[in-house]
Amino acid sequence: MNTTFPPEVLGHLIVRELGAVRKELLAYEDERDIWLTPAGVSNSAGTLTLHVVGNLRHFLGSVLGGSGYVRRRNAEFSARDVPLHELLEEIGAAQRDVRQSLGQVPPDALQARYPAPLGGLLVNTEEFLLHLLSHLAYHLGQIDYHRRVVTGNTGGVGAVDIAELGTATPAT
Secondary structure (H helix, E strand, O other): OOOOOOHHHHHHHHHHHHHHHHHHHHOOOOHHHHHOOOOOOOOOHHHHHHHHHHHHHHHHHHHHOOOOOOOOHHHHHHOOOOOHHHHHHHHHHHHHHHHHHHHOOOHHHHHOEOOOOEOOEOOEHHHHHHHHHHHHHHHHHHHHHHHHHHHOOOOOOOOOOHHHOOOOOOOO
């Protein structure tokens, strides 16, 4: 398999998606609403934020980049009422971890096995990075719908703007 996505492209997309999580959180008028779980919703936007941040800081920052981050997965799902400013700080830390870890990965390393087993399985690093990106996007969509349900505001926040792609230039 040839590398089709250089590490910096994957990193840029993951950082962009984390920025979209930030935009979603800032769109709540009352930060307490981030932690609501309406009927039929199992995770609040705050819980989902802690989960995607912990996931990326662990798999990219610590395992791939050697950051030393220690994941507390249970806390991602049990913490409540974490202040908005702390959630935003965690998003920023995850963005830094992603940039640093993927900035040091040579493109040919993407074809190697990811350095740690995942659920008892070995996978290709590039494929796992794409999985992490789609996992983040999946939860970003959940956060978007949570915000719309809780706030009653059905408008978007420009979460995945084409203009934020690394190759975007004005059409002439």
